[in-house]
Amino acid sequence: MSKSEHVDLETFIEGVEKRNQGQTEFIQAVREVAQDVFSFIEDKEQYHAAQILRRIAEPDRVISFRVCWEDDNHNIRVQRGWRVQNNNAIGPYKGGLRFDASVNESILKFLAFEQTFKNSLTGLPMGGGKGGANFNPKGKSDSEVMRFCQSFMTELYRHIGPDTDVPAGDIGVGSREIGYLFGQYKRITNRWEGVLTGKQLEFGGSQMRPEATGYGAVYFLENMLKHIDEDIDGKTAAISGSGNVATHAAEMMISKGGKVLTLSDSDGFIHDKEGITQEKLDWIKELKQVKRGRIKEYCDEFSDATFHKDKNPWDVECDVVLPCATQNELDEKDAKKLVKNGVMAVAEGANMPTTLEGVHVFKDAQILYGPGKAANAGGVAVSGLEISQNAERLSWDADKLETLLNEIMSDIHDRCTEYGEREDGSVDYVKGANIAGFKKVADAMLAFGVG
Numbered sequence: 001m002s003k004s005e006h007v008d009l010e011t012f013i014e015g016v017e018k019r020n021q022g023q024t025e026f027i028q029a030v031r032e033v034a035q036d037v038f039s040f041i042e043d044k045e046q047y048h049a050a051q052i053l054r055r056i057a058e059p060d061r062v063i064s065f066r067v068c069w070e071d072d073n074h075n076i077r078v079q080r081g082w083r084v085q086n087n088n089a090i091g092p093y094k095g096g097l098r099f100d101a102s103v104n105e106s107i108l109k110f111l112a113f114e115q116t117f118k119n120s121l122t123g124l125p126m127g128g129g130k131g132g133a134n135f136n137p138k139g140k141s142d143s144e145v146m147r148f149c150q151s152f153m154t155e156l157y158r159h160i161g162p163d164t165d166v167p168a169g170d171i172g173v174g175s176r177e178i179g180y181l182f183g184q185y186k187r188i189t190n191r192w193e194g195v196l197t198g199k200q201l202e203f204g205g206s207q208m209r210p211e212a213t214g215y216g217a218v219y220f221l222e223n224m225l226k227h228i229d230e231d232i233d234g235k236t237a238a239i240s241g242s243g244n245v246a247t248h249a250a251e252m253m254i255s256k257g258g259k260v261l262t263l264s265d266s267d268g269f270i271h272d273k274e275g276i277t278q279e280k281l282d283w284i285k286e287l288k289q290v291k292r293g294r295i296k297e298y299c300d301e302f303s304d305a306t307f308h309k310d311k312n313p314w315d316v317e318c319d320v321v322l323p324c325a326t327q328n329e330l331d332e333k334d335a336k337k338l339v340k341n342g343v344m345a346v347a348e349g350a351n352m353p354t355t356l357e358g359v360h361v362f363k364d365a366q367i368l369y370g371p372g373k374a375a376n377a378g379g380v381a382v383s384g385l386e387i388s389q390n391a392e393r394l395s396w397d398a399d400k401l402e403t404l405l406n407e408i409m410s411d412i413h414d415r416c417t418e419y420g421e422r423e424d425g426s427v428d429y430v431k432g433a434n435i436a437g438f439k440k441v442a443d444a445m446l447a448f449g450v451g
């Protein structure tokens with residue numbers, strides 16, 4: 001074969017921009033990975049010749065469909081649903097479903113692209129996918145959510161399967177929604193199979209799956225700190241979000257002796273200078289999961305705390321930061337403030353919560369910075385273990401799963417170190433995660449030939 005002509009990084013990005021006009025989040029995610037992958041493959045002709053990154057950055061398919069449902073006032077409502085199947089080189093497509101008013105194709109394509117690298121990093125055989133709908137579950141009755149989920153699955157079921165594509169939860173999709181979705185899949189197909197993860201324990205769910213993303217992010221943080229002979233005990237933390245990931249990250253921080261100062265939702269953040277204790281956190285979990293309330297109500301219950309409307313918590317002085325709400329919630333200005341205030345580590349529970357400019361601030365300051373695709377991989381890793389349990393029709397106990405989660409997070413840390421260590425011994429976790437995640441998928445694609 002004659003030597004192929006290589007495009008340079010900027011030409012590659014220009015092509016991505018041209019083919020995905022207006023899809024800013026997707027372009028951002030590709031740009032962040034491409035920088036590191038281009039330097040890694042510089043002297044590796046086989047990856048260039050096979051156009052591997054170009055192929056990973058073009059989803060295998062994007063399925064979009066109408067979701068029609070009836071609200072409690074008998075109005076007919078029409079939403080748009082999607083499943084983005086990005087890449088299945090190393091296993092069936094795997095990744096969550098997001099129900100939020102902001103959901104669009106760009107956001108789901110960025111999430112499916114990121115998921116491909118994240119799932120590779122876990123060491124488990126899972127490809128990358130993501131889906132969801134521009135449906136806002138806030139303020140909806142249980143019956144409305146049920147009818148929406150049933151309608152959504154009535155189309156989605158034909159595109160998924162335990163060996164094809166296994167969705168799970170993400171923003172706005174928790175155990176209630178997974179229950180309705182699974183029930184409808186089972187009804188339509190007459191098959192009981194592990195087609196979704198994040199199920200309740202009664203019907204094939206895994207111990208530790210609800211906790212896995214948040215706990216895993218703290219284990220990753222602990223690994224990064226250990227690398228510089230530090231630990232969590234006594235460290236103050238600012239956490240954003242108050243959903244599944246944020247509350248479990250807070251729980252593990254508290255259990256390791258950390259002091260959690262903040263949590264948030266899309267209305268603003270709460271600041272509790274005394275620290276959010278496990279007792280207070282149990283109150284928050286009840287507020288968010290059962291009463292479906294707002295985080296500001298915390299200040300009515302715990303009067304020392306203050307609520308900061310329409311603000312994120314990045315002004316608060318702290319040792320470590322765990323952004324656990326959503327993409328692009330921490331920008332360059334926030335990053336500079338955090339560095340100025342002496343933050344030593346950032347572990348991302350959310351997907352791409354830091355803007356590209358913010359990432360550069362953290363990297364330049366050489367603080368410990370664990371990107372989402374590494375730090376929040378514990379959730380999908382335990383989803384992978386839920387698939388294994390369903391396949392062998394067994395349930396493993398919580399201790400075994402917690403041990404496995406711990407080991408997987410430590411292995412991910414080691415993979416990042418292998419490819420991201422700088423000459424001075426510090427670690428560029430972004431580079432490490434991007435290259436380690438890429439290499440496994442790329443080598444599988446090379447084995448398959450062009451297709």
Ligand code: NDP
Nearest residue numbers: 170171172213241242243244245265266325326350351379
């Ligand atoms: P939840 O729906 O349980 O919670 C989301 C939290 O983020 C809520 O507190 C929500 O507040 C807040 N939030 C959402 N959108 C915004 C916004 N635009 N501005 C400010 N706050 C916002 O979702 P998860 O905890 O599951 O997901 C949080 C993040 O973690 C996401 O980035 C997700 O992709 C990522 N993630 C999740 C995994 C999982 O296993 N669940 C695995 C890996 C990553 P409000 O109630 O006001 O909307």
Ligand code: 2IT
Nearest residue numbers: 095096168169170380383
């Ligand atoms: O972003 C993520 O990794 C998730 N939302 C979890 C995906 C999964 O399949 O468990």
